[in-house]
Structures are given as structure tokens and as C-alpha cells.
Amino acid sequence: MVDDKPENLLALERLLIDFPVILYKAENGNDALKLSLHHEFALALLDIQMPEMDGYELAELLRQEVKTEDLPFIFISAIYTENINVFQGYEKGAFSYVTKPFEPEVLLNKIRFFIKKYQQEQLLIEQQEQLKRTNEELESFSYSVSHDLRAPLRAVSGYSSLLLQNHKNQLDEEGQKFLNIINKEAGRMGQLIDDLLDFSQMNRLKVNDTDAISMDALILECRDEVRKMYPGVSPRFFINPLPKVKANRALLHQVFVNLLGNAVKYRKPDQVPVIKIEARTDEVNQQYIFSIKDNGVGFDMKYADKLFGVFQRLHSNEEFEGNGIGLALVRRIVNRHGGETWAESEPRVGSTFYFSLPAVIKQQELVN
Amino acid sequence: MSNHAEILLCEDNSSDADLTIRALKGKNPSANIQWVKNGEEAMDYLLARGSFEKRPIEYKPKVILLDLKMPKVDGLEVLKEIRNHPETKTIPVVILTSSNEKRDIKSSYEYGANSYIVKPVDSQKFLDSVAELSSYWLSLNKPGY
Secondary structure: OEOOOHHHHHHHHHHOOOOOOOOOOEOOHHHHHHHHHHOOOOOEEEEOOOOOOOHHHHHHHHHHOHHHOOOOEEEEEOOOOOOOOOOOOHHHOOEEEEEOOOOHHHHHHHHHHHHHHHHHHHHHHHHHHHHHHHHHHHHHHHHHHHHHOHHHHHHHHHHHHHHHHHOHHHOOHHHHHHHHHHHHHHHHHHHHHHHHHHHHHHHHOOOOOOEEEEHHHHHHHHHHHHHHHOOOOOOEEEEOOOOEEEEOHHHHHHHHHHHHHHHHHOOOOOOOOEEEEEEEEEOOOOEEEEEEEOOOOOOOHHHOOHHHOOOOOOOOOOOOOOOOOHHHHHHHHHHHOOOOEEEEEEOOOEEEEEEEEEOOOOHHHHHO | OOOOOOEEEEOOOHHHHHHHHHHHHHHOOOOOEEEEOOHHHHHHHHOOOHHHOOOOOOOOOOEEEEOOOOOOOOHHHHHHHHHHOOOOOOOOEEEEEOOOOHHHHHHHHHOOOOEEEEOOOOHHHHHHHHHHHHHHHHHHOOOOO
16 A cells, blocks of 8 residues: 555555455555565555655556566546556556545455455466476476386396396206296386386377378278287278278377277187277267277176276286286377277177267268 | 497496497497496596596597486486587487487487487397497498598
8 A cells, every 4th residue: 555645544454454465555656666675465555646756657667577567556546537548567467446535345346356366366376386396296207217117127127038048058947937937027017117108198198280080091000900919810800981080190090909909809719809890970969989899708897997997907917918008098098089988898798899089070071 | 448449338227238238249249348337437438538548539439329317417418518529529329228208319319319229128129229229330330530
């Protein structure tokens, strides 16, 4: 509060007695500027007519300082002006007028507004800083995971290989078997670390600025890739025409490879995998729903929630190898594109995995 | 300890260094490899200072294999120093690291790395990639000195 008349300052102070704020009083512009050096203000109440430095001059000076350039003002004055260009720097921050004599409630409302705005801004700044810190922590965590966890594994894997290569004759059959297990498991853990990193980096990935991609071409690529992953299985794929979608091609490639791969992996031992891929348009929600149906071992629907969780598995590693990242990655990718994932299944009959993607492409574009 | 190393390996982790040397020797048993544990030692070797002061400075390695994450002076700082010094600025530097982080890859090239290799965990892949890169830099590549 800046006013050359102590009785005015006192009146303001009395008015604001119930406000949960700390008040600082100055009887001239210079004192006000000094105070602004040492304190952080949410709002300034300025009298306009003061000797030496008037309220406008003071406002100008405050606007020139970085610390106070967007400090809001309420000018309290007997004169009212319609012209907002009364002081330099008015455009940098909010200000308001109250003309004397004023209705106390009018001034109180204005003050409440500015205080509330200040508090919200402070909260926002705090939250942003917190978010920034958390992100930095996460980033340095994944960095040390990628670097520090891999180094000892390389030694385990490397020396067990060397032992097998160079000192095989000194080990009996059981010893060699143990060593093979150590070697294989170290490799598996390395894969796990890589997958986990991929998964955590998915959060930082931007999926905007994507192109319309042909799912028909993509699915054939993925089918061929999955066939190569399972030589000697010869799964049969039935693929219906699929729509074009706007998406990150590499990521959707991963979605299909994971889902088709699962359909082959979780096959029944005595049956050729038969996998049916199709899509339908959900007009109500303006989205496409893709489905991948298999005739595999299936799962009990009471575990359906667990299916898409990180490191969640419904089978032991002896039954089916895996690390529980694949479907979590599928869900994360689909969610990042604005879609959903779900599944239906019956044990020993087969499963159907679904995912949706927004249908943002106009009908005529789809015809082409 | 050879005075005319063809490969300067800068690696703080001794088992990684040992495995790398074994992989290099496996393919090329006569290869001369100098192992240094940190950036300071690397610069001492390259500039024939400190414990390497008797080394003739004109013998430059055909390639420097540089780990990124090392105590005290990290790999990027070493790389910067190598590129800033007239005696060493043209020596090929291959970053050999566990880090698959984009920012590490980007800044390595920005500081003038010639190649960037992520060390595979899988031992066979690790042996293969080290053997492959040594045959490239020792036999195929022609250095500018």
C-alpha cells in the first residue's frame, strides 16, 4: 500500500484486517521501491496523487524491474481516466482502478481476485518444478539402469562363455549344464533390462505429427516377421481388409508383432495356430476396433485385468517363455494413440485381443 | 607394455576391458593394445606424458576405443580434449559404451566421435562386434597420419 497520507493507509489497513495477507506500507514511491527489493509482492495498492513521485511514475519504475514487472496494481484515486496508456509498461501486467469514494466491497473483491490469482500461479509454479524434478530423477534412473546394470551382466555372460569355450574339458556334463544356464539367464536379464527401458522411454515418446498408414501393408510385414520368429510352426493367418489410420508406424508395427507373436506363442501343442485379423468401425465412438483371434491355449477371464500389466504373466517360464513386457507395451502404445486394449478368452479354446484407434481419416480418403 | 599400440582402449571397468582385449586378440592375436583406465591416463599416453613420457609421440594408435561413463573425467570430456589437441585431433575415436541413450549418441557425434557402438550384453554378440570393429579400424580404414 502506497499513499502519502497516513490516515489513508490506516483506513486501508483497517479494511483489510481480516485478510490472510501481510501488509507493507509506504508513504512515498522511494520507500515503496525499497520494499520491493526485499519482498515478493502479490499486489500493490497505489495512490495516484502523491508529491515527488506519483502513482503512475511508481508503476512505471516497478514495470522496469524484472522482479516486479508483472506485479498487478490497483490504483486508488479521486480522478478516473479512461485512457489506459497513462504509464509506461502498462501492457506487461494487470491493473485496475478504484475511484474515491469507493464501496469497500468493490475494492475487497478486486483484492481477493488478485490474491487468488497470485496463489494459483504460485501453486502452478511449484507443481511444475516438482514435475520437472521427478522427470529428471526418472531420467537419471533409467540412465543408470541402462548403464550400470548391464556392465556386471556382460561380465557374467562373457566369462561364462569363455569358461565354456576354453575350459570345457575340466567340467563334467552337469557343470557344463549349470554354466549354460548361467549364460542363458544372464542374456535373458539383459533382454529384460532393454525391454524395461524401451517401456519407460515410451512415456517420453511423441506420437503426434503422424502419417496415415496402410494397415494392410503393415500387417503383412508383421505376419512375415512373426513367421520367421517361429520357424517350423507354420501358423495360418486369415487377414481381412484393414482401414488406414493415423499413427506412428514403427510403434504399431510393434503392437502387431507382439499380438501376432503371442497368438503363435501361446498355441496348443497339438494344433496348427489359426489366427484371424480383422477390423470394424465403431461409428458411435468414431474409432476402429482391431481384433486378433487365435485358437491357442486361452486364459481364464478372471485374470483378464492382469494381462496388460508390466511383468504380469499368466504362465510360468517353463510353459511359455516371456518377461511380461509385451502386452504392457501394446497397451502403452495404443493408449498413447488415444485407443484402448482389451481381451476375451476361453481356456483351451482361444483368445481374441482387441485394440481401438481413433478413426480420424475421412471416408473418401479410406477408399483410396 | 607396448610403446606402439594400434588400439588405445580407455575403459574403467576391468572385466569389460579384459573381455574386450580377449575379443580383440581372439580375431587378431598380434594386435597391440594399450589399456588405460581413465581419461587422464589416455591423454598421458597420447601426448607421451607422465608414466608414458618415454614413448615416442609420433606413434599414434589406429583407433581409440572410448567408454563414456568413467569416474573423474568422463568419456565425452576426453573426446573433447582429444579433438582440441593438434597432436590427437585426427585419431579415429570409437565410443564403446553401455548407453543406448539418444543424448549420449548425439553429443558423442557432436564432439567428433567417428563411430558409436553399444556394448551388447550377450557375450557372443559382444565378442563378434568387438572383433568386427577391430578388423575394420585396423585393416580397412586408412588413418590421416
